[in-house]
Amino acid sequence: MQEFLEFTLGGISFGMIYAAIGLSLVLIWRGTRILNYAQGGMAMFTTYIALIVINHTGNYWAGFAVALAAGLVLGAVCELAVRPAEGKPPMNAVIVTIGLLILLEGLAGIIYGGQYRSFPAAFSVTGLRIGSTALGVSRNDVFVAAAVLAAALALAAMFRYTQVGLRLRATAFGPRVARLLGIRIGRVLTLGWALAGLIGALAGVLVSPSTFLYPDSMDSIFVLGFTAAVIGGLDSPLGAVVGGLTLGVALNYAGGYLGSALVPVFGMAALVLILMVRPSGLLGSASSRQV
Amino acid sequence: MADAGGNGGHLPAGDAGSPAGTGGGPAPGTGGGGLADGVPVLAVQDLVAGYGEAVALGGVSISAAQGTVTAVLGANGAGKTTLLRAISGLIKVRGGSVLLDGVDVTRRKPEDMARAGVAHVPEGQGVITELTVEENLRLGALIRAGRAVRAAALEQAYQQFPVLASRRRKPAATLSGGERQMLVIARALLAAPRVLLLDEPSLGLAPIVISQVMALVAGLRDSTGLTILLVEQNARAALAIADRGVVLNLGKVAVTAQAADLAADTGLLNHYLGL
Amino acid sequence: MTMLRHLAAAILVALAAALLSVELGAFRDYQMAQVAVYVVAVAGLSVLIGLSGQISIGHGAFMAIGAYCAALLLMHLSWPLEAVLAASAAGTALAGLVVGVAAARLRGPYLAGVTLMLAVALPALAFQYPGVFGGDQGLGVSITTPAFLGPTFPLTRWQAWVATAAALITLVLLANLAHSRIGRSWRAIRDDETAAALAGLNVAALRVLAFVISAACAGLAGALLGVITTLVSPGSFTITLSIALLTAAVLGGLGTLPGAVWGSLVIVLVPTYITDVATSHGLPSSVAANIPVAAYGVVLIAVMLVFPNGIQGGVRRLLGPALPAASGSLSAVRRTARPGAHPGAGGSPGALRRMVRPGGPPDADGSLNAFRRQAPANEHPEEGTQ
Numbered sequence A: 001m002q003e004f005l006e007f008t009l010g011g012i013s014f015g016m017i018y019a020a021i022g023l024s025l026v027l028i029w030r031g032t033r034i035l036n037y038a039q040g041g042m043a044m045f046t047t048y049i050a051l052i053v054i055n056h057t058g059n060y061w062a063g064f065a066v067a068l069a070a071g072l073v074l075g076a077v078c079e080l081a082v083r084p085a086e087g088k089p090p091m092n093a094v095i096v097t098i099g100l101l102i103l104l105e106g107l108a109g110i111i112y113g114g115q116y117r118s119f120p121a122a123f124s125v126t127g128l129r130i131g132s133t134a135l136g137v138s139r140n141d142v143f144v145a146a147a148v149l150a151a152a153l154a155l156a157a158m159f160r161y162t163q164v165g166l167r168l169r170a171t172a173f174g175p176r177v178a179r180l181l182g183i184r185i186g187r188v189l190t191l192g193w194a195l196a197g198l199i200g201a202l203a204g205v206l207v208s209p210s211t212f213l214y215p216d217s218m219d220s221i222f223v224l225g226f227t228a229a230v231i232g233g234l235d236s237p238l239g240a241v242v243g244g245l246t247l248g249v250a251l252n253y254a255g256g257y258l259g260s261a262l263v264p265v266f267g268m269a270a271l272v273l274i275l276m277v278r279p280s281g282l283l284g285s286a287s288s289r290q291v
Numbered sequence B: 001m002a003d004a005g006g007n008g009g010h011l012p013a014g015d016a017g018s019p020a021g022t023g024g025g026p027a028p029g030t031g032g033g034g035l036a037d038g039v040p041v042l043a044v045q046d047l048v049a050g051y052g053e054a055v056a057l058g059g060v061s062i063s064a065a066q067g068t069v070t071a072v073l074g075a076n077g078a079g080k081t082t083l084l085r086a087i088s089g090l091i092k093v094r095g096g097s098v099l100l101d102g103v104d105v106t107r108r109k110p111e112d113m114a115r116a117g118v119a120h121v122p123e124g125q126g127v128i129t130e131l132t133v134e135e136n137l138r139l140g141a142l143i144r145a146g147r148a149v150r151a152a153a154l155e156q157a158y159q160q161f162p163v164l165a166s167r168r169r170k171p172a173a174t175l176s177g178g179e180r181q182m183l184v185i186a187r188a189l190l191a192a193p194r195v196l197l198l199d200e201p202s203l204g205l206a207p208i209v210i211s212q213v214m215a216l217v218a219g220l221r222d223s224t225g226l227t228i229l230l231v232e233q234n235a236r237a238a239l240a241i242a243d244r245g246v247v248l249n250l251g252k253v254a255v256t257a258q259a260a261d262l263a264a265d266t267g268l269l270n271h272y273l274g275l
Numbered sequence C: 001m002t003m004l005r006h007l008a009a010a011i012l013v014a015l016a017a018a019l020l021s022v023e024l025g026a027f028r029d030y031q032m033a034q035v036a037v038y039v040v041a042v043a044g045l046s047v048l049i050g051l052s053g054q055i056s057i058g059h060g061a062f063m064a065i066g067a068y069c070a071a072l073l074l075m076h077l078s079w080p081l082e083a084v085l086a087a088s089a090a091g092t093a094l095a096g097l098v099v100g101v102a103a104a105r106l107r108g109p110y111l112a113g114v115t116l117m118l119a120v121a122l123p124a125l126a127f128q129y130p131g132v133f134g135g136d137q138g139l140g141v142s143i144t145t146p147a148f149l150g151p152t153f154p155l156t157r158w159q160a161w162v163a164t165a166a167a168l169i170t171l172v173l174l175a176n177l178a179h180s181r182i183g184r185s186w187r188a189i190r191d192d193e194t195a196a197a198l199a200g201l202n203v204a205a206l207r208v209l210a211f212v213i214s215a216a217c218a219g220l221a222g223a224l225l226g227v228i229t230t231l232v233s234p235g236s237f238t239i240t241l242s243i244a245l246l247t248a249a250v251l252g253g254l255g256t257l258p259g260a261v262w263g264s265l266v267i268v269l270v271p272t273y274i275t276d277v278a279t280s281h282g283l284p285s286s287v288a289a290n291i292p293v294a295a296y297g298v299v300l301i302a303v304m305l306v307f308p309n310g311i312q313g314g315v316r317r318l319l320g321p322a323l324p325a326a327s328g329s330l331s332a333v334r335r336t337a338r339p340g341a342h343p344g345a346g347g348s349p350g351a352l353r354r355m356v357r358p359g360g361p362p363d364a365d366g367s368l369n370a371f372r373r374q375a376p377a378n379e380h381p382e383e384g385t386q
Helices: A002-032 A039-057 A060-085 A090-112 A139-161 A163-173 A175-180 A185-211 A219-232 A237-258 A260-277 B080-088 B110-115 B133-141 B147-160 B162-166 B177-189 B207-224 B235-241 B259-264 B266-273 C002-023 C026-051 C059-076 C081-102 C108-128 C155-179 C181-191 C193-198 C203-229 C239-252 C257-280 C285-306 C310-322 C367-379
Strands: A127-130 A133-138 B042-051 B054-064 B069-073 B093-100 B118-121 B195-199 B227-232 B244-249 B252-258
Touching: A002 A039, A002 A133, A002 A139, A002 A163, A002 A185, A002 A219, A002 A237, A039 A060, A039 A090, A039 A185, A039 A219, A060 A090, A060 A185, A060 C285, A090 C108, A090 C239, A090 C285, A133 A139, A139 A163, A139 A185, A139 A237, A163 A175, A163 A185, A163 B133, A175 A185, A175 B110, A185 A219, A219 A237, A219 A260, A219 C108, A237 A260, A260 C081, A260 C108, B042 B080, B054 B069, B054 B080, B054 B093, B054 B227, B054 B244, B054 B252, B069 B080, B069 B207, B069 B235, B069 B259, B080 B093, B080 B110, B080 B118, B080 B195, B080 B227, B110 B118, B118 B177, B133 B147, B133 B177, B147 B162, B147 B177, B162 B177, B177 B195, B177 B207, B207 B227, B207 B235, B227 B235, B235 B244, B235 B259, B244 B259, B244 B266, B252 B259, B252 B266, B259 B266, C002 C026, C002 C155, C026 C059, C026 C155, C026 C181, C026 C203, C026 C239, C026 C257, C059 C081, C059 C108, C059 C203, C059 C239, C081 C108, C081 C203, C108 C239, C155 C181, C155 C203, C155 C257, C181 C193, C181 C203, C193 C203, C239 C257, C239 C285, C239 C310, C257 C285, C257 C310
Parallel strands: B069 B227, B069 B244, B118 B195, B195 B227
Antiparallel strands: A127 A133, B042 B054, B042 B093, B244 B252
């Protein structure tokens, strides 16, 4: 029972990371029908930038802030690179974003080197206890969950209540109509990518204390974040969060009870099973009829 | 449905960018009028456009004077929708030109055309069903400057279209066909355009709703002096309210005439439209 | 006729390669072998992506399966090399069958994501069962030159011969397949799945078949890799490998077999060259090793955006009508039908052309409005890309 509690709570922290990556993927997917395979790479890159700032200034929060800002910028820049692929067959966008991914990984290797670096956590990572019961979470874990949740809520509020959010949704759901109404959808798309970059950057700094930082460090996180988005349905931001949490907790159980090396295999099995049953994800809207 | 278009609303006098609201331009049928020197508001000259290797418009010339409804008629595939898309910039123009108040706007992007005062209500209406009625309307006002202006325009739209007011918070998907047509026209008007391009507004609507929509369109012309290009397969309904009519056939203009004359020429309508 | 033509070409190339391998030294022989290995894998991948329109960014995993099959077979049974290679290919084909069936209904990013997952998850198995798979260290592969070649025949040359022979056989088989009815059926489902299904093609079976064949190629390539490097370990089969395969296929020209050759040549020769130049300029090894990686990225982006038909596309343009008809190229991948595609959403330039909306709720008005959404597609064909 104690174990169960630990596994559940422990899975939430990673689950929120997957949710964050999933959320950024959904953001871009909704607006452009492109799946950004470079999302993890972007997050890795901004985390390196954060590390440099932290090492120079000795201030964690300075690095945190700079990472988020860098995420915005990097997202916008990447959108410009991908934009020519937006009207073409989906294969092009897949390959272009993969190209972006390995470009970022190569650059990181060149600039920062390939060795594993440690990244500081915002808060203490010692496990919390209530009385004598170990909870399986630390203060940092709580911060991780809270930060992602806050970001998700802020995003939701922005979408719902602001003009910018209205533009983003219109561009996502009815781009042709939006253009006819005078909306400059190019700029809107750039903003969407920038926001996705921001959330990815957040995920990067939150997860790197656990995974260490190296050019490929976000690859498996990305894959699981993608899984979370797919589980929830690529069109659904809420689905990404739900999918992330579910996946995080489920994988933690698998790792705890079955052995941690098999976690990726378990994740893969889950992904395949879900997609076999619902090829557009659990909460995704069903495809329109073909004929 | 309440009288949505009959009395038309006047836009608040101080609103920059509204078409002249002096109670209507030249009477239907005179076919004249425009700016002082007779420049038509919208003119298309020898326009060529197509899709991929197909040429859908092979040199079309049309002009529309201010405060008139010009009906663009033709059978399926005649090029009517292509014409509107070429004007608003949705597809590339391969030859010829589009003039707005005498200014060449031929290859501008749709966003820019919208901001220049050309409102295009596309085929299929273009209701964004994932948004509410109000959100759809607010989209139309986005290019207006200033919160107060936008809010006032929105309220004015609700007065002009009470049925939309009663459903403002509902998802746009819940509207009926006729209500959706009202929505997209109202949305287009919120941008305070000079020119309104309507693509087959009657498609899929019941006859009584069609006449309401047509009455609305006529009312817009009468009360606000809007210049309207009305693409329609339903030639009778369109000609009933139009000033002039253009019949397209296989991407070229077959006939240009006064609407009344066209409506009377059943042989011609039969030939080109199978009526 | 085509089969004969292909065979004749293959035999000529085989002779030329054999001569070359005698002339060149051991290192070049090794490179030739490497290129041949890549050609096998890339050709299969190129067929999968370019002809059948399915993407896989996890083919490195299939190579791993083939490699470990070969290593285990050679270690525990003493089968002749040809049998080992064939069995490895077959075993991987089986894995391809499983993946293909699981992924048969998936399209676009969903499919790519599953294959990516495969590439990430598979190495985990090696670590989970180190007793069988040798864990991090991997398994050794013992290879000797056959007796009939004599005692002084260099091992590297033998390895190059084996790899090259396998590559040529693969190319001939794939070429015939591409020109056959199956190849045509693949192109049909790639270009317009709905139309193909309506025409009576068994879309799912064809998709799975493409997966099986490309997996078999990758498995063979993996086994060959084990043969020429005499070692099979998880470190050789990272995601970078999968991406290198993809880069080679795209760069060479998706769906074209000569493209597989160009791409493989570039992937094997250029990074070594770049790294050499970098180290000779005094750059540290970590930098030098990563420059090719960054270069892969730039290449992928540039090729997709600027020359979607890759090197073979450029060759075609230069040589033009002198070449036989192309079996398929990326620019022909115009209308990959996708779930959720919204008919009538086209007709606008550039960025909007392929925007699609989620399925969305049915129109409140019912059938007539739904019909209206279909009608524009009939009246106005979507603007084609080219």
